[in-house]
Amino acid sequence: MTEPAGDARDSTMTSRSFPAFALIALAGSLLLTGTSSGNEPACAQGQVQLAFGCTDVAKTAERVRGIVREAMRELDLRSAIVSVRVGETAVLSQAWGESAARQPATLDMHWRIGSIGIAYLTTALLQLQDQGVLSIDDKLSKWFPAYPRANDITLAMLANSTSGYAEYADLNVFPLYENIYYQWPEDELIKISFDKGMECEPGTCFLYSHVNFIILGQVMAKASGKPLADLIRTGILEPLGMHETRSDATPFIPPPVLHAFSTDIGNNYQDSTGWSPSWTTAAGAVMTSIVPDVMRSAAAIATGQLISSKAYAQLLDPRTASFYPWKPSQYYGLGIFVSDGWIMQNPFFFGYSGVMAYRPAEKIAIAVTCTLGPKASFSDNTSSKLFLRIAQGLAHTPLSPANERTWMPDQNAANVQGR
DSSP: OOOOTTOOOOTTOOTTSOOOOSOOEEOSOOOOSSOOOSOSOOOOTTEEEETTEEEEHHHHHHHHHHHHHHHHHHHTEEEEEEEEEETTEEEEEEEEEEEETTEEOOTTOBEEOTTHHHHHHHHHHHHHHHTTSOOTTSBGGGTOTTSTTTTTOBHHHHHTTOSOOOOSOOTTTOOGGGOTTOOOOHHHHHHHHHHTOOSSOTTSOOBOOTHHHHHHHHHHHHHHSSOHHHHHIIIIIHHHTOTTOEEOOSSOOOSSBOOOEEOTTTTOOEEOTTSOOTTSSOTTTOEEEOHHHHHHHHHHHHTTTTSOHHHHHHHTOOTTTTSTTOBTTEEEOSSSEEETTEEEEOOEETTEEEEEEEETTTTEEEEEEEEEOTTSOOSSOHHHHHHHHHHHHHHTOOOOGGGGOEEOOBSOGGGOOOO
């Protein structure tokens, strides 16, 4: 994992380091040159409006195919599944490569969507606020007064990772690889975090910590009287017709399955599909899906389709922009990443990775997942690299190698795991 220049990081981290759950931000500009003013003439039938003008859908789709084919060769991708939409026009939905030996990857294959589920969790949180069940400015002490600094931590701080709670996903204290099939109880994960102590005063730093989302899920269930999985199902999945998306903290993935491969254990290339995801986030937000379903949610989440205008402004509130490593054009909202006009999530753990992204200026939606071959780099999010190439290909701008740089936004150098 490439780290920000000039920052003190643990130089001993390798590709076997802990696969931290998917808040790997894209550095460098993702700006598409030129934006639509709304005054341009409508494109002809069979065309879409991109930053550089109207272009044929078929030619745009072929451009994306060329980008994916080149990336598969250069990055040693075992599989890639990609969907691109511009406005109401479906440009491309296609799968390349193989899931397992002699099993072609297909669009209907299910995969672990990781932190994309966190965007669903925070959307459901804002829906509860819209219903008057809670407020994101409520103090944690309203539900869990015994938790550390509960009277100083708001639900918003949990959702944007400014609570100050420590990250439990630290191999110094978290024996994940002793049993990769172990089903981690939430209370056990919370205890590991709390035993480490606070990393900063609440609201004074950004520190990505999985425990924030576990606690948030518990609050939502307690406040509503409904399991988090039900809140996400009725608030997001059913309204958007996401029939192939489900919550399940066990290793089970509905068939057909997109197999993942990892070198996290002993640097040996092996199938990691069945490893337990129970540690990754709140029970109910640990999810599997298919790329077409993720595409259905990309624009809906990014435009606030399922929440009020007030809640949408809170979802994208740049209150973390003043904290390292963020800035006004790149910051973490409520469970979602904002980067130069893109609103996105990009999970990465246990050999699975993906991107759900939407750019309102051009109404471009992109959903991506890929798995890796034995010669690939396992040290960073390859789906993010593929997404960036596609995004810049749609903008017809050259790809700068610096724009492929990825990094983990975590202030605590000792706990940076980079995966």
